[in-house]
């Protein structure tokens with residue numbers, strides 16, 4: 001089943017887009033570690049995919065818990081010895097977020113903590129394992145809501161979606177993509193920000209006309225692309241998204 005020989009970790013993969021990324025990566029022959037913060041939900045999702053004949057195993061990882069991140073890195077090191085693909089997918093949106101003048105500061109803090117600091121912490125912990133891969137790939141699941149350019153463009157259809165915490169967390173995640181590529185320029189590791197579009201999941205309140213399965217196809221392509229210069233870009237299916 002693991003025909004590509006590659007090993008991937010997908011965070012927040014017990015449901016939504018992450019689950020579909022795990023399913024499609026495994027369907028492409030990648031050995032997938034399905035990350036989830038809740039052991040029951042994560043194991044059930046991994047069992048479901050393994051039951052379909054896919055090479056998927058559950059690994060517990062709460063991106064806001066340094067202990068669980070360190071334990072996951074140690075487990076991957078002990079059992080697999082390296083990591084080829086890291087998909088920083090775990091994310092939250094808090095409906096008490098809002099425009100700068102009225103957003104709940106607790107909501108903003110927790111969105112930054114999960115969507116940005118969580119991804120940074122997981123990346124730091126997994127970098128030694130990615131360095132052991134022939135060509136490591138980090139896919140950061142961002143959103144066009146994180147584009148500084150589009151947030152300032154009154155003609156953009158989502159101009160009115162002013163969620164200071166969520167949008168800032170994705171802008172910060174994009175900064176991680178840019179700085180990682182600068183930092184890792186002498187390695188075979190590349191990072192890319194991938195925008196899935198507006199997808200009907202719990203996070204979006206099931207708004208959006210894209211299914212998780214449709215949305216996962218693009219980040220999976222970004223994860224598997226080889227021999228392309230992806231450095232420092234934010235991509236959607238429609239092409240580059242301005243920073």
Ligand code: NAP
Pocket residue numbers: 011012013014015016017018036037038041061062063064088089090091092114118141142143144195196197198199200201202203204208
């Ligand atoms: P979702 O269905 O709500 O799934 C989010 C996943 O993240 C769940 O598995 C959740 O686990 C997990 N998660 C949350 N906090 C976590 C933590 N501290 N540690 C580990 N896992 C955690 O949302 P989704 O729409 O698939 O979102 C996936 C990613 O795509 C997010 O980064 C999101 O910002 C991004 N995105 C989504 C859209 C959209 O329209 N849906 C658009 C652009 C970008 P639990 O089940 O335990 O809560």
